[in-house]
Amino acid sequence: MIPAAFEYVAPASVEEALAALAEHGDEAKIIAGGQSLLPVLRMRLNAPEWVIDLGRIESLRGVRDAGDHLAVGAMTTHHDVGKDALVHEHALLVSKAISHLADAQVRHRGTFGGALAHADPAGDLGAPVLALDATMVVQGPGGTREVAAADFFVDLFETAISDDEILVEVRVPKHTGWGASYEKFVRIAHQWPIVAVAAAVRMDGDRIAEARVGLTNMGSTPLRATAVEEALVGQPATTDAVRQAATHAADGANPPTDLNGSAEYRNHLATVLTARAVLAAAGRDAT
Amino acid sequence: MTTTDDPSLAPAKEVGRDRRRKEDERLITGRTRWTDNIVLPGMLHMAMVRSPFAHATITSIDTAAAKAAPNVVDVFTGREVADVQGVIANAWPLSEEQKTPDHLPMAVERVAFAGEIVAVVVARSAAEARDAAELVDVEYDELPPALDLKEAAADQVLAHPDLGTNISSVWTLDSAEGGTGGNVDEAIETARADGIVIEREYRQQRLIPAFMEPRSTVVDPTGEQYVVWSSTQIPHIARFLLAATTGTPESKIRYIAPDVGGGFGGKLQTTPEEWLTFLAAKRTRKPVKYTETRSESLMSGHHGRDQWQRLTLAATKEGRVTGLKVDLLADLGAYVGVVGGGVPVLGAWMFNAIYKFDSYRFTTTQVLTNKTWVDAYRGAGRPEATYAIERIMNELAAELGEDPLEVRARNWIQPEEFPFTTVAGMTYDSGNYPAATERAKEMFGYDELRAEQQRRRESGDPVQLGIGISTFTEMCGLAPSRVLGQLNYGAGGWEHAEIRMLPTGKVEVITGTSPHGQGHETAWSQIVADRLGVPFEDIEVLHGDTQTSVRGLDTYGSRSLVVGGEALVQAADKVVERAKPIAAHMLEAAPDDIEFSGGRLQVRGTDKGVTIQEVATAAWAAHDLPEGVEPNLDATATYDPVNFSFPHGTHLCAMEVDTETGQVTMRKYVAVDDIGNIVNPLIVEGQVHGGLVQGIAQALWEEAVHDDSGTLVSGSFVDYLLPTAADTISFETDHTTSPATSNTLGTKGVGEAGTIASTPAVVNAVVDAVRHLGVTDIQMPCTPERVWRAINSSGPGGETPGAAAPHFDESTGMSGTVDRTTGGAE
Numbered sequence A: 001m002i003p004a005a006f007e008y009v010a011p012a013s014v015e016e017a018l019a020a021l022a023e024h025g026d027e028a029k030i031i032a033g034g035q036s037l038l039p040v041l042r043m044r045l046n047a048p049e050w051v052i053d054l055g056r057i058e059s060l061r062g063v064r065d066a067g068d069h070l071a072v073g074a075m076t077t078h079h080d081v082g083k084d085a086l087v088h089e090h091a092l093l094v095s096k097a098i099s100h101l102a103d104a105q106v107r108h109r110g111t112f113g114g115a116l117a118h119a120d121p122a123g124d125l126g127a128p129v130l131a132l133d134a135t136m137v138v139q140g141p142g143g144t145r146e147v148a149a150a151d152f153f154v155d156l157f158e159t160a161i162s163d164d165e166i167l168v169e170v171r172v173p174k175h176t177g178w179g180a181s182y183e184k185f186v187r188i189a190h191q192w193p194i195v196a197v198a199a200a201v202r203m204d205g206d207r208i209a210e211a212r213v214g215l216t217n218m219g220s221t222p223l224r225a226t227a228v229e230e231a232l233v234g235q236p237a238t239t240d241a242v243r244q245a246a247t248h249a250a251d252g253a254n255p256p257t258d259l260n261g262s263a264e265y266r267n268h269l270a271t272v273l274t275a276r277a278v279l280a281a282a283g284r285d286a287t
Numbered sequence B: 001m002t003t004t005d006d007p008s009l010a011p012a013k014e015v016g017r018d019r020r021r022k023e024d025e026r027l028i029t030g031r032t033r034w035t036d037n038i039v040l041p042g043m044l045h046m047a048m049v050r051s052p053f054a055h056a057t058i059t060s061i062d063t064a065a066a067k068a069a070p071n072v073v074d075v076f077t078g079r080e081v082a083d084v085q086g087v088i089a090n091a092w093p094l095s096e097e098q099k100t101p102d103h104l105p106m107a108v109e110r111v112a113f114a115g116e117i118v119a120v121v122v123a124r125s126a127a128e129a130r131d132a133a134e135l136v137d138v139e140y141d142e143l144p145p146a147l148d149l150k151e152a153a154a155d156q157v158l159a160h161p162d163l164g165t166n167i168s169s170v171w172t173l174d175s176a177e178g179g180t181g182g183n184v185d186e187a188i189e190t191a192r193a194d195g196i197v198i199e200r201e202y203r204q205q206r207l208i209p210a211f212m213e214p215r216s217t218v219v220d221p222t223g224e225q226y227v228v229w230s231s232t233q234i235p236h237i238a239r240f241l242l243a244a245t246t247g248t249p250e251s252k253i254r255y256i257a258p259d260v261g262g263g264f265g266g267k268l269q270t271t272p273e274e275w276l277t278f279l280a281a282k283r284t285r286k287p288v289k290y291t292e293t294r295s296e297s298l299m300s301g302h303h304g305r306d307q308w309q310r311l312t313l314a315a316t317k318e319g320r321v322t323g324l325k326v327d328l329l330a331d332l333g334a335y336v337g338v339v340g341g342g343v344p345v346l347g348a349w350m351f352n353a354i355y356k357f358d359s360y361r362f363t364t365t366q367v368l369t370n371k372t373w374v375d376a377y378r379g380a381g382r383p384e385a386t387y388a389i390e391r392i393m394n395e396l397a398a399e400l401g402e403d404p405l406e407v408r409a410r411n412w413i414q415p416e417e418f419p420f421t422t423v424a425g426m427t428y429d430s431g432n433y434p435a436a437t438e439r440a441k442e443m444f445g446y447d448e449l450r451a452e453q454q455r456r457r458e459s460g461d462p463v464q465l466g467i468g469i470s471t472f473t474e475m476c477g478l479a480p481s482r483v484l485g486q487l488n489y490g491a492g493g494w495e496h497a498e499i500r501m502l503p504t505g506k507v508e509v510i511t512g513t514s515p516h517g518q519g520h521e522t523a524w525s526q527i528v529a530d531r532l533g534v535p536f537e538d539i540e541v542l543h544g545d546t547q548t549s550v551r552g553l554d555t556y557g558s559r560s561l562v563v564g565g566e567a568l569v570q571a572a573d574k575v576v577e578r579a580k581p582i583a584a585h586m587l588e589a590a591p592d593d594i595e596f597s598g599g600r601l602q603v604r605g606t607d608k609g610v611t612i613q614e615v616a617t618a619a620w621a622a623h624d625l626p627e628g629v630e631p632n633l634d635a636t637a638t639y640d641p642v643n644f645s646f647p648h649g650t651h652l653c654a655m656e657v658d659t660e661t662g663q664v665t666m667r668k669y670v671a672v673d674d675i676g677n678i679v680n681p682l683i684v685e686g687q688v689h690g691g692l693v694q695g696i697a698q699a700l701w702e703e704a705v706h707d708d709s710g711t712l713v714s715g716s717f718v719d720y721l722l723p724t725a726a727d728t729i730s731f732e733t734d735h736t737t738s739p740a741t742s743n744t745l746g747t748k749g750v751g752e753a754g755t756i757a758s759t760p761a762v763v764n765a766v767v768d769a770v771r772h773l774g775v776t777d778i779q780m781p782c783t784p785e786r787v788w789r790a791i792n793s794s795g796p797g798g799e800t801p802g803a804a805a806p807h808f809d810e811s812t813g814m815s816g817t818v819d820r821t822t823g824g825a826e
């Protein structure tokens, strides 16, 4: 598995990276952690002439407390985001999702921004980021712009980032005190999810005050199960009530059929896992 | 000369000790001679151009651009080398009428599976070879592919149109014809009238041997002999076949299997890639290396299993089995591999397992398709047989409403009945099925788990519990040459050993077996240490190089210890015999008065003696040897086994099934194996654990999946699911011991036991968990979706969709549209 030859640059700033991108245009690819790009190159599915490595741009790394939200640098590794105390406190759902993401080696190299820019519908970060109403900050020749997560994922492997832009930061609104659960359904441990459900719940006594539910691999992009979210508001966190609300989980979804499962099965899984995720997020035993 | 009679000073027995493996440090750190680590002066590298189509005529190949690429030394196509490339042989034709399509290393006119080689590029670096391979322009005319096994068996589409049929061979074993039992059709008829008849069809999915080290070959043509290093299990057989099929004299070929990182049958093959590397070295007169990528390994290294199994079991109303009829359809893939149809045939003697059946008939039909060819994979034929019989014995128990262990016990060969000739004509030498089963039940907590299962059923727990049983046997120690001859196999089944006594008293042991991870260096040292009474550390085991290991038949079929180990014992005994006259001379005694024990040759009734290592030094110096005695203690032995060996065991497995999702989770696994005497318990434990995981993986995870054009969609480890430690639990293992009578060491072989036993244990447990919901079968692998479907519709769960899960995409990160040809189908 040898990739075709390419030229390699590792700029020290976002501006330099953008300049390189402008210069080489179509012939260039950004590399972050390389965990998705390198297999593509090694399988010769793609052969860019230039590879622009963001690895030396220090400003793109780390998690910052920015008042009402957390600012996660695009080049922060899964491992670093996953163990971050701020993320644990204010965006627990993200920590939960990362604890199930791939294996330790991949988590030490793969990046938060790279995974989102890659936009694999089976990726574990899309649903949590969507559920928590994050905002993507992309930078291009004309400066930065903000894209809501709901507008960011366009299609399979396709995002709102344009050719001459780089994803630089992800702003995750604080969900302090929310319970969270990421129910990832796999056949073997180091697999992408067949289906996963990301749920965050704010309780008010015994009742669910607010719920956020994101679905992984239930369509060509991560999805919000808005019907479930609405049905949950004001409900008691009981198995019956939550299951009732979860029957709507697959509404509007269009999951794939592949060797891990048919669309029909995925629709079924989505309802079961949604109920389990919400109950767990509400601190209830899922069964 | 030292003298002592104190037994406490005698060296401790090595056999039975859990010695750490002496080869592990170099194997684990990789600082060793893996074939791909070998670098020779001026060495060239090779890349293959492969067909993307399962079945097509090659209309043209344009190599001009590749030839003009930087540092390309040679480019050749099948047509250019049609007469000199040799062939990939089938060593076991099942009949004179067997249809055997020509299997050339490189296709000349037509490709018969996706992944078949159509052109070869040789360049100064591997990267340049790969780059140039992309420039070879091949045009094809697509032909309809024969893909589905049952459809292919009906000759709807021909895999090789010139053969006129897809049926390569049909092979039958019948107890009435062979005089080993009654007529099975009569037994079935009787049971239909007044007994029980159970008919089932089981699927053995296609698997892919996934050893850790990809196949690699280096060929150096610059000396008098061609030196071939290859990551193979069979250096001796490969050397013979390379000579036989290319016309190069065998004496001009030196074949070396250096350290080899796993095989599982996947390297029991002569590969097109080996033959083409040899050819490239011949053409360029330079050393050439080829190492496959993992994608190539999955796509075009041979696959395993792939059968439909139809069984009819007849029994009395009391549950005594009176007859078993087996009809197999076996997918050979595009070609007949080195063992080929012999793989399903190896199952013929195992469907009757540890039971006393009155009558038996086994028929297997080998079918050609346009998929990668199928050959030996860990267990080869025996796991398939064991799976089917252990599944259907559970069905019999369900029919009777009895505990499946009791129904089995009613049909067992009893301990006092050995040696026992089975309905298939094999003579089992030893065994004790009740003993292994008792031990397993006790370790498992069988009765408590049955009680918990009952509670869960009654309370309608969404998570149900199932208990799976597998009381297996297998035939190991392949094989008596006489039997192989009767079966038309192209070689014998003996094994060879040599012991060299070095002047300093150190010992070189040369074995014809070819370890690729089994730990022979350690175990063989233990055997020789005991037999010659020399320290473990003084022994070096050499293997895999036909220049040192001159004779041998290599490693597969749990044969190395039971056949190769016996050869070692015999060679060691000869060394002792050669030492006796010299020792007698040194001790001024008569040779008849010399007795050997614990490494010492001693004058009977005295304390006068010498060590065998001292005799080795004296023989080398040769200053004072008795008249007519050669100055040499070395000895060789070639041992041809008289019978197979028959390990057996009882495996019990508890599985939890989440009835809402179909997810299955292993709760407990107990394996009690009777593998005869044990040379190294630590190595045995490793073989059992690894084997279990491999068998469990067939039950739950692994499956080669093709799309409807014949492309392998489980073409990487993203989609071909191999478990890791994270997916398995701690197994509980133990042993009962009834030594084999067919070899001095009393060993039976353990290489395949875990793999053979575990698959039915797991599936039986999964089915048992949901049987009360109307489920009688779930097709392998028992994916959550299949289990869920079986619960909700009672069928076995259906076929796997032929689409990969796309995670790596051509357009990754590029904006714009995505054009995916596989996966995500709505």
Ligand SMILES: Cc1cc2nc3c(=O)[nH]c(=O)nc-3n(C[C@H](O)[C@H](O)[C@H](O)COP(=O)(O)OP(=O)(O)OC[C@H]3O[C@@H](n4cnc5c(N)ncnc54)[C@H](O)[C@@H]3O)c2cc1C
Pocket: A029, A030, A031, A032, A033, A034, A035, A036, A037, A038, A054, A074, A100, A101, A102, A103, A106, A109, A110, A111, A112, A113, A114, A115, A116, A117, A118, A120, A122, A123, A124, A125, A161, A165, A166, A167, A168, A190, A191, A192, A193, B811, B812, B813, B814
């Ligand atoms: C064995 C294995 C198992 C995996 N399992 C999982 C799993 O279970 N769940 C899961 O979610 N993921 C999984 N992944 C994928 C992993 O999360 C990757 O890290 C992720 O998909 C890509 O991140 P990266 O930093 O490696 O990006 P790269 O591979 O470097 O880049 C991916 C794509 O994004 C583009 N890109 C990267 N960064 C930017 C940026 N800042 N701006 C614009 N474009 C950019 C690149 O050009 C490229 O096209 C797995 C990967 C492997 C190899």
